[in-house]
Amino acid sequence: MMITYSHTFFTIAIFLSITLDVESIYENETLSEKVNQRNSKVMYSNPKYIKDFSTLTYRVSRRSRYLTTFNMTILTAWDNNYMIEVEVYNHDLKLELMRISTKPCDVTSMRWLSDWLKQHSDVPIVCPIPAGSYHVVRAELPPKNIPLPRVVPSGLYTCHLNGYHLLNTTHRDVLFKMLLELSFNGS
Template sequence: MTNENCFVRKSNNAEIVSLLRCTVNRHFKYTFNVPNEETETTAISKEFRQEKAKFVYSNPNYVKDAHVFTGRRNRNDSYYTNLTITTLMATGNNVSASITLQMMSGGDFRVSQKLCDIMKEAWIVNFMRAHSDIDSTCPFPPGTYHIFNMVLPPKNMPIPMVASDYYIILEMYLTKTKEQIAKLTSSLRYVETKWKKP
């Protein structure tokens, strides 16, 4: 099966499992020699670079002071995303979250789950411990929460991603009524970086 066939549109849970099995050996970052006369002295890294994270909507009935920024410390550093948001109500399985990955070349898939159910995933818990001040105990009381120095896609994320450019849409909404609480968008560029070997 080719990598192209490992991508599905509007996946359900069964198709996601199939997708994971199909592309389990893919990695988020590759390093190899440039195939030219500079091979012995030049290396190239292909990786995802996150850009333009922004909140496009925040519902004042449920959240406030939602801010997000993507940047880097210097020209040679990786890009990081930092986020802060204040919730005005307790959030548990009364709230669901979804992430949609849209390939700019066409094709997308979406995964959604209740908030406390998400926090049962080991990779999510590890990610939150490393990049936030959010306690992994759910439900969460009202308060201000931060996510810092986040790399997209997370290095421990089990969802494989084909080497391409993406739009990312992260949404939070009330589980019962589907009323939107917040919506964040970002983009991922698959870029090459060359450097001289030491």
């Protein structure tokens, strides 16, 4: 797994005299509690690899948090020749806050992600992930246990969730592109 945080973001944090503890920048669950999902949309799915990819964001009641359900059928087993990448952008500051990249076989070693998948999906935590239909249901996005920077500017965010099949060291096929809209109130 690779997590990177924008150089611009850290420059702003230093400029505002915010001290960052680099070793403890991850696993801040109280920040993720302040993130609210607003919408989700499948932008593209490659019919060579995926079919029936859909997403629905909804609330059970007016005061409840938004939940997301998404479904897809993967047509080939996903091993370490596949990659999932999440990019988070802040609209107000026009900067990338973070980028997370992982391969399916690395999920077994990422406790926060494997726990979330076990709680909300029928995706097996094995390598490779076999071809089949999978569902994520009633999930709050982002996951409450996702590693976040300790300092997150308030505002609206776009989260691009992209999947790739790595063909060789320089070429890749796009599996899917999904868009999530989030808001964050206070750090």
